[in-house]
Amino acid sequence: xxxxxxxxxxxxxxxxxxxxxxxxxxxxxxxxxxxxxxxxxxxxxxxxxxxxxxxxxxxxxxxxxxxxxxxxxxxxxxxxxxxxxxxxxxxxxxxxxxxxxxxxxxxxxxxxxxxxxxxxxxxxxxxxxxxxxxxxxxxxxxxxxxxxxxxxxxxxxxxxxxxxxxxxxxxxxxxxxxxxxxxxxxxxxxxxxxxxxxxxxxxxxxxxxxxxxxxxxxxxxxxxxxxxxxxxxxxxxxxxxxxxxxxxxxxxxxxxxxxxxxxxxxxxxxxxxxxxxxxxxxxxxxxxxxxxxxxxxxxxxxxxxxxxxxxxxxxxxxxxxxxxxxxxxx
Amino acid sequence: xxxxxxxxxxxxxxxxxxxxxxxxxxxxxxxxxxxxxxxxxxxxxxxxxxxxxxxxxxxxxxxxxxxxxxxxxxxxxxxxxxxxxxxxxxxxxxxxxxxxxxxxxxxxxxxxxxxxxxxxxxxxxxxxxxxxxxxxxxxxxxxxxxxxxxxxxxxxxxxxxxxxxxxxxxxxxxxxxxxxxxxxxxxxxxxxxxxxxxxxxxxxxxxxxxxxxxxxxxxxxxxxxxxxxxxxxxxxxxxxxxxxxxxxxxxxxxxxxxxxxxxxxxxxxxxxxxxxxxxxxxxxxxxxxxxxxxxxxxxxxxxxxxxxxxxxxxxxxxxxxxxxxxx
Numbered sequence: 105x106x107x108x109x110x111x112x113x114x115x116x117x118x119x120x121x122x123x124x125x126x127x128x129x130x131x132x133x134x135x136x137x138x139x140x141x142x143x144x145x146x147x148x149x150x151x152x153x154x155x156x157x158x159x160x161x162x163x164x165x166x167x168x169x170x171x172x173x174x175x176x177x178x179x180x181x182x183x184x185x186x187x188x189x190x191x192x193x194x195x196x197x198x199x200x201x202x203x204x205x206x207x208x209x210x211x212x213x214x215x216x217x218x219x220x221x222x223x224x225x226x227x228x229x230x231x232x233x234x235x236x237x238x239x240x241x242x243x244x245x246x247x248x249x250x251x252x253x254x255x256x257x258x259x260x261x262x263x264x265x266x267x268x269x270x271x272x273x274x275x276x277x278x279x280x281x282x283x284x285x286x287x288x289x290x291x292x293x294x295x296x297x298x299x300x301x302x303x304x305x306x307x308x309x310x311x312x313x314x315x316x317x318x319x320x321x322x323x324x325x326x327x328x329x330x331x332x333x334x335x336x337x338x339x340x341x342x343x344x345x346x347x348x349x350x351x352x353x354x355x356x357x358x359x360x361x362x363x364x365x366x367x368x369x370x371x372x373x374x375x376x377x378x379x380x381x382x383x384x385x386x387x388x389x390x391x392x393x394x395x396x397x398x399x400x401x402x403x404x405x406x407x408x409x410x411x412x413x414x415x416x417x418x419x420x421x422x423x424x425x426x427x428x429x430x431x432x433x434x
Numbered sequence: 435x436x437x438x439x440x441x442x443x444x445x446x447x448x449x450x451x452x453x454x455x456x457x458x459x460x461x462x463x464x465x466x467x468x469x470x471x472x473x474x475x476x477x478x479x480x481x482x483x484x485x486x487x488x489x490x491x492x493x494x495x496x497x498x499x500x501x502x503x504x505x506x507x508x509x510x511x512x513x514x515x516x517x518x519x520x521x522x523x524x525x526x527x528x529x530x531x532x533x534x535x536x537x538x539x540x541x542x543x544x545x546x547x548x549x550x551x552x553x554x555x556x557x558x559x560x561x562x563x564x565x566x567x568x569x570x571x572x573x574x575x576x577x578x579x580x581x582x583x584x585x586x587x588x589x590x591x592x593x594x595x596x597x598x599x600x601x602x603x604x605x606x607x608x609x610x611x612x613x614x615x616x617x618x619x620x621x622x623x624x625x626x627x628x629x630x631x632x633x634x635x636x637x638x639x640x641x642x643x644x645x646x647x648x649x650x651x652x653x654x655x656x657x658x659x660x661x662x663x664x665x666x667x668x669x670x671x672x673x674x675x676x677x678x679x680x681x682x683x684x685x686x687x688x689x690x691x692x693x694x695x696x697x698x699x700x701x702x703x704x705x706x707x708x709x710x711x712x713x714x715x716x717x718x719x720x721x722x723x724x725x726x727x728x729x730x731x732x733x734x735x736x737x738x739x740x741x742x743x744x745x746x747x748x749x750x751x752x753x754x755x756x757x758x759x760x761x
Contacts, residue, residue, distance in 0.1 A: 155620035156591070262708065292475040293647055297691035297702035304699070319620060322650070326693030326702075346698060363625035365650040367695045369673045372654035379629055380622045382576065383590045 108143035115176035138337035151328030201274035205286035207266030224276035264295035336395035343421030353423035436463035441501035452713035458665035471656030479665035527602035533594035592623035664720035671746035681748035
């Protein structure tokens with residue numbers, strides 16, 4: 105197997121919680137990411153799914169060093185990002201870029217499209233004016249926008265077009281890794297399709313590596329090679345995209361995939377849904393043992409004591425559950 | 435007899451840039467206990483349709499016209515404000531997408547649940563408080579006795595939406611309008627909330643209008659679907675029929691642009707162009723400029739919803755003429 109582009113080992117990201125005077129200080133921490141290890145090969149698309157508060161965005165931000173990890177290492181293309189000095193980190197940032205959920209908030213309203221993209225190019229490379237202009241129009245073309253749009257401001261564009269501009273800006277530094285955090289959630293169905301096609305095409309044609317975060321399982325399944333499922337700061341399942349959602353191993357993923365609305369009324373009415381009780385527990389005070397055990401139908405006393413590790417059940421498809429064999433006996 | 439019968443509803447907004455026809459001749463009806471899904475993208479007029487029925491569109495700039503919207507003998511478009519106020523919250527209730535912005539952050543859950551009872555029913559505070567507690571228990575809020583004294587920010591998104599549902603159902607309405615009630619929620623919580631609405635509907639026999647941009651959510655939840663585009667209805671049908679064989683190219687295009695309905699990794703269908711500017715007159719079929727099947731007649735002939743068999747109605751000229759089968 106070739107050297108992975110990105111390797112994450114035992115990453116923990118904790119946030120101290122400021123408490124009121126009454127209860128004293130510094131007692132509590134939010135364990136947003138609590139011991140995550142994974143690796144991504146060059147050209148691979150990894151889907152990251154999980155519900156709000158499960159730590160998927162924090163994990164992505166930790167990988168990009170937008171948040172410093174409390175523990176663990178992040179190695180991108182052979183460099184340990186966690187140990188880089190600030191000036192080296194700045195240079196390394198050319199290797200990775202992020203596309204955010206809300207294209208209304210992530211573009212500077214007072215900069216033209218040209219300036220937005222040119223700034224990104226110049227931040228990491230010295231180019232002549234003529235080259236700059238040529239490169240901006242090439243990038244706009246690449247994301248399906250006409251070069252004549254380059255003198256316009258973000259407010260003159262629709263949501264889908266803005267997301268294209270955000271993608272062009274991300275591509276401007278020629279990154280090796282793109283993290284897309286809910287890039288289509290704010291868009292209409294028909295516009296979503298455009299952006300999904302665009303991102304899928306870019307990874308195919310340019311060999312880009314991508315972490316694609318979304319709560320929309322159908323979208324993640326469509327675009328990803330592999331999917332990692334997170335629950336309360338931990339990865340509970342990791343495997344090939346279709347396998348994870350069609351033949352899930354972990355009880356949480358089983359519930360998640362059964363909650364995914366099916367586009368077929370016949371199948372939708374006849375299938376059995378696993379409805380989870382309650383809400384995910386707070387990452388301030390995560391339950392001992394398996395984080396999912398308080399809501400799990402298969403839980404036994406050991407589950408509240410022992411922390412399960414990711415174990416391979418099928419080739420390349422692993423899950424963290426003490427009762428993996430019994431849960432998947434059928 | 436239908437519970438609600440809407441005939442040729444037209445809502446326009448008079449702005450500086452002209453008259454925007456947000457809802458342009460929408461007719462539908464819904465029976466007791468039935469679930470009708472209204473599907474469409476932003477700006478298709480699905481929310482404005484429902485807000486107009488409840489008189490919740492600010493006038494001006496809005497203007498609501500139409501042949502009628504009759505809820506058991508009362509025309510919602512023409513009845514006096516006092517009558518409408520009595521209907522809102524009691525006969526017809528509504529829940530919205532974002533429960534945080536539709537709950538009052540300064541009031542406890544208990545006060546908010548009691549408010550409609552104290553306004554609409556002639557009961558004392560003690561009785562109202564008892565009913566509020568019961569309502570909260572019925573929607574599955576754990577430890578309701580304690581939590582009823584909390585404020586909305588102390589609840590999670592899913593729990594807030596449960597509170598909204600409790601509040602909507604507390605006046606025992608005949609019709610519940612749910613405007614994207616699960617869009618802001620996580621998938622497993624979405625499943626809980628859909629399950630809750632379905633269960634409450636079965637127990638109380640309340641009719642539900644379910645507004646969503648997501649065809650797959652509607653697939654599992656609704657008896658009938660109405661697809662809207664540019665302020666008009668382009669197709670209405672039994673849910674199963676729509677998924678088996680859509681009778682309008684726009685419905686088909688929506689289905690083809692969803693990853694859940696396609697083979698993994700396949701290129702998704704992209705509807706070319708943009709929706710029309712509703713402040714300008716739209717001649718003929720509003721979808722024609724973006725439709726792969728459009729012919730010259732499509733932009734000339736006035737759009738009309740017509741029965742095309744098996745209880746399915748379509749506004750597509752070519753489907754009506756039998757020239758087009760979509761699969």
